[in-house]
Amino acid sequence: MTAVFFVLGLVFGSFFNVVGLRAPAKSLFAHSRSYCPHCCKDLHWYELIPLLSWLFLRGKCSGCRAHISLMYPAMELFSGAYFSFAFLYHGFTPPLIYSLLLGALTHIFIVSDITSMILPSSVLITFSLCYMLYFLIDPPISYWSQVIGGGVGAGVTAGIILLSRGGMGGGDMKLFGLLGFMMGVEKLFLIFLISSSLGALTGGMLIITKVISGRQPVPFAPFILTGACVTNFYGTPLIEWYLGHF
Numbered sequence: 001m002t003a004v005f006f007v008l009g010l011v012f013g014s015f016f017n018v019v020g021l022r023a024p025a026k027s028l029f030a031h032s033r034s035y036c037p038h039c040c041k042d043l044h045w046y047e048l049i050p051l052l053s054w055l056f057l058r059g060k061c062s063g064c065r066a067h068i069s070l071m072y073p074a075m076e077l078f079s080g081a082y083f084s085f086a087f088l089y090h091g092f093t094p095p096l097i098y099s100l101l102l103g104a105l106t107h108i109f110i111v112s113d114i115t116s117m118i119l120p121s122s123v124l125i126t127f128s129l130c131y132m133l134y135f136l137i138d139p140p141i142s143y144w145s146q147v148i149g150g151g152v153g154a155g156v157t158a159g160i161i162l163l164s165r166g167g168m169g170g171g172d173m174k175l176f177g178l179l180g181f182m183m184g185v186e187k188l189f190l191i192f193l194i195s196s197s198l199g200a201l202t203g204g205m206l207i208i209t210k211v212i213s214g215r216q217p218v219p220f221a222p223f224i225l226t227g228a229c230v231t232n233f234y235g236t237p238l239i240e241w242y243l244g245h246f
């Protein structure tokens with residue numbers, strides 16, 4: 001079953017790549033077939049196999065030889081690994097759906113934030129509705145923690161945006177609102193802590209190694225969502241460990 005979930009993750013992952021790439025331009029359904037974004041050539045079935053096609057084509061489009069970013073097969077691999085890990089962690093229980101949705105959100109937003117620095121509202125709304133439906137099937141311990149989490153997530157980020165004059169974007173604010181609603185206010189603070197530490201560390205390293213200049217905006221959603229995934233699986237023991245030591 002773990003292998004089945006790995007393959008499912010690869011297949012869904014290649015769909016999440018398409019959503020992450022097309023949703024910011026609102027062109028999700030403009031092309032029915034997958035195409036090369038450089039020369040607009042429609043792709044054959046053998047160019048659409050997750051992971052393998054990229055390796056087989058050595059990272060180049062067969063029509064125009066344009067370079068295809070390593071990000072796409074890497075993200076497919078991420079979804080494959082995430083899906084099988086989530087299955088091993090939860091088994092066939094309702095939280096498996098909760099975690100798979102989080103994996104899908106993570107994949108789509110990492111792609112859209114890196115390629116266009118946009119977290120599309122259409123995707124945020126879709127996932128908010130999915131989680132509202134999920135909570136009807138598997139209610140949280142307290143709805144208050146979810147509602148307060150949503151408010152605090154969006155509110156604190158709005159404060160940071162105002163104080164830093166654009167250090168984060170409106171998309172980050174809505175994403176923190178959604179994550180606060182999904183996970184509740186306690187886990188939200190852990191996501192804040194992990195994502196800001198990871199973001200500062202990575203940003204600092206990129207500036208020291210001169211990959212980017214100090215003023216260049218860095219997509220922040222990958223750090224937020226890494227924090228959210230870690231918190232989803234290990235948040236409870238991490239919070240208990242913290243409360244026991246400090």
Ligand SMILES: [Zn+2]
Pocket residue numbers: 036037038039040041061062063064065066
């Ligand atoms: Zn091409």
